Amino acid sequence: MNQAKTATPAKASRSYTSTDIQQILLQARAYIALILVVAVFSFLSEAFLTPANIIIVAKQVAINAILGIGMTFVILTGGIDLSVGSIVGLTAMIAGGLINEGLVLPYFGVIVYFHVWMIILISLALGAVVGMVNGLIITRFNVAPFIATLGMLYVARGLALLRSDGDTYPNLVGRPEFGNQGFPMLGAGTFLPTEIVNGWVHSAQNAFMAGLYTFLAIPYSVWIMIVFTLIAAFVAAKTPFGRQVYAIGGNERAAELSGVRVNRVKVIVYMISGVCSAMVGLIIASKLVAAHPATGVFFELNAIAVVVLGGTSLMGGRGNIGGTIIGAFVIGALSTGMVMVGVSSFWQQVIKGAVIVLAVIVDQMQARMQERVALQQQQRLELATQTAEG
Amino acid sequence: MSETPILDVRGVSKRFGAVQALTNVDFQARSGEVMALVGDNGAGKSTLIKGIAGIYPFDGGEIHFEGKKVNIHNPKDSAALGIEVVYQDLALADNLDVVANMFLGRERIQKPWQLDEASMEKACIETLVSLSVSTLRSVRQAVAGLSGGQRQAIAVAKAVMWNSKVVILDEPTAALGVAQTRQVLDLVKRLAQQGLAVVIISHNLHDIFEVADRITVLRLGYKVKEFLTKDTTQQEVVHAITAGTLESVPGMV
Ligand SMILES: Nc1ncnc2c1ncn2[C@@H]1O[C@H](COP(=O)(O)OP(=O)(O)OP(=O)(O)O)[C@@H](O)[C@H]1O
Ligand SMILES: [Mg+2]
Numbered sequence: 001m002n003q004a005k006t007a008t009p010a011k012a013s014r015s016y017t018s019t020d021i022q023q024i025l026l027q028a029r030a031y032i033a034l035i036l037v038v039a040v041f042s043f044l045s046e047a048f049l050t051p052a053n054i055i056i057v058a059k060q061v062a063i064n065a066i067l068g069i070g071m072t073f074v075i076l077t078g079g080i081d082l083s084v085g086s087i088v089g090l091t092a093m094i095a096g097g098l099i100n101e102g103l104v105l106p107y108f109g110v111i112v113y114f115h116v117w118m119i120i121l122i123s124l125a126l127g128a129v130v131g132m133v134n135g136l137i138i139t140r141f142n143v144a145p146f147i148a149t150l151g152m153l154y155v156a157r158g159l160a161l162l163r164s165d166g167d168t169y170p171n172l173v174g175r176p177e178f179g180n181q182g183f184p185m186l187g188a189g190t191f192l193p194t195e196i197v198n199g200w201v202h203s204a205q206n207a208f209m210a211g212l213y214t215f216l217a218i219p220y221s222v223w224i225m226i227v228f229t230l231i232a233a234f235v236a237a238k239t240p241f242g243r244q245v246y247a248i249g250g251n252e253r254a255a256e257l258s259g260v261r262v263n264r265v266k267v268i269v270y271m272i273s274g275v276c277s278a279m280v281g282l283i284i285a286s287k288l289v290a291a292h293p294a295t296g297v298f299f300e301l302n303a304i305a306v307v308v309l310g311g312t313s314l315m316g317g318r319g320n321i322g323g324t325i326i327g328a329f330v331i332g333a334l335s336t337g338m339v340m341v342g343v344s345s346f347w348q349q350v351i352k353g354a355v356i357v358l359a360v361i362v363d364q365m366q367a368r369m370q371e372r373v374a375l376q377q378q379q380r381l382e383l384a385t386q387t388a389e390g
Numbered sequence: 391m392s393e394t395p396i397l398d399v400r401g402v403s404k405r406f407g408a409v410q411a412l413t414n415v416d417f418q419a420r421s422g423e424v425m426a427l428v429g430d431n432g433a434g435k436s437t438l439i440k441g442i443a444g445i446y447p448f449d450g451g452e453i454h455f456e457g458k459k460v461n462i463h464n465p466k467d468s469a470a471l472g473i474e475v476v477y478q479d480l481a482l483a484d485n486l487d488v489v490a491n492m493f494l495g496r497e498r499i500q501k502p503w504q505l506d507e508a509s510m511e512k513a514c515i516e517t518l519v520s521l522s523v524s525t526l527r528s529v530r531q532a533v534a535g536l537s538g539g540q541r542q543a544i545a546v547a548k549a550v551m552w553n554s555k556v557v558i559l560d561e562p563t564a565a566l567g568v569a570q571t572r573q574v575l576d577l578v579k580r581l582a583q584q585g586l587a588v589v590i591i592s593h594n595l596h597d598i599f600e601v602a603d604r605i606t607v608l609r610l611g612y613k614v615k616e617f618l619t620k621d622t623t624q625q626e627v628v629h630a631i632t633a634g635t636l637e638s639v640p641g642m643v
Pocket of ligand 2: 435436437
């Protein structure tokens, strides 16, 4: 239904050329990489492609994937968020402090302990506020995103350290008399208790049923990743906001002249990244049942890596959420697989780094090829109009 | 051809620091007519249309629209009146497809929050068909792969889709070859036939004499003269552009 009348004959007969195939391969590179990684490690280790191991991989992936989702929105607008890891640390410390120490109100001489749900909401809101500060500094004061969020990287980390004077908040289980128990559920809990599921797994008639039962014990952190992914993919692809994010990355001035509220969209994008970071801070603190001020160091780099690996261009305007999730799975499968196969941790770093750089090289190749194809198309059209008009 | 101009700009001035870009300029556009705006580089053409579009305020003067005095403070105000500008660099996002570009910033929604792709696509195709833009393979292709003339056509279609009454084009043919220029000029004529007031800025007098009903000449920020195309010659207009006496300068008459 999207044909607007064809008048130029030049394009009538179009067959797949080698450039077309090259392009398809390049576009699908994240999927190809994932299939390759999975195939290699399944071959090298029998335990790799088992339901139990897939869940272990998924738990690791959740962290990078959730951060990557926020980062994808930022990078799609042509920005970058380097403060992600520090926001993870800050929110972990704030949540940990609220559980163990409560909110001290010295003037009233009281200490308020919040319900775990409140603490989660407060932490997410804090992430949004830090992201908003990033966005406002970038848009109101015209500071490059790299610089503004680099500053926030230091500030948020410093605040995380200040919160406890550098100490760890241990044993975040809450106390029955304060009514703030249950925080560890977030990182490790499952809808169905693991013991019950394990019982089913052991009594299963065959391996297939056992596998199915194992997946019933998917931890909350993975569910959170799934929910975030679905919402983010919808927002990016189906809403005016998502459309405007892509437009800003493609041509900011055009978006502005077309009436897009560019500054507002940009601020929201950093807020999304902040909320995603806060979610990860909560998951990690919950999983460790402790909050350490150094939580999340270097996480921004992992997040950027999975986004780039997933085919999103650092120049903005090109990429999608699905790619980021695949990218996170590539890194996750690679890390777990290398551990299982017994690659030394030093080599693991080297290999991961090489894969990321390779991804960017491929990204550049694809961008150049797309430009070339677009140019060829333009020239073909120009020629066609000239011959058509005599 | 209506007698009273739909857009009537009276005595506007604009100063940028030391540069007096516009001095007491009158300018009109009439529905169903093409008004050309010509002048040498730096004459103030772009400044005049940017003021009308609300990109920056004029220092003095008035804008009347459909007979009423209006205040235009920003691009939203001018768009609300029905004035659309197609800027020289077209303001298209190359990474988005034709439909997305046409509706950029004014997306239609279905259900809460969701883009109504089907209705946008339909409206987009209708607009393109009404303008006889027929060389597109698909309205779902990215703008990056379009020819210069097609891009210009999309930018124009984007401008006229919003029930606009005045369409201003800043040098729409400057970057185009002969055949592509042809397409755009035809498009400009069709806009006027559909009853819109069209303003076209161009340095190409040949093109202007082909499409314009009237020609306003600016020189050094002053309005030199308004010609009726059928009553003048290219020589006369060239003379006005390069050496015109400034009829509207106070104290120089
Ligand atoms: N934003 C601005 N700041 C300072 N000076 C400006 C600005 N915009 C325009 N000018 C000056 O105002 C004068 C008129 O410029 P304008 O762009 O309107 O000319 P023009 O007729 O559109 O020329 P061209 O044919 O080259 O596009 C020039 O001297 C220009 O340098
Ligand atoms: Mg100009």
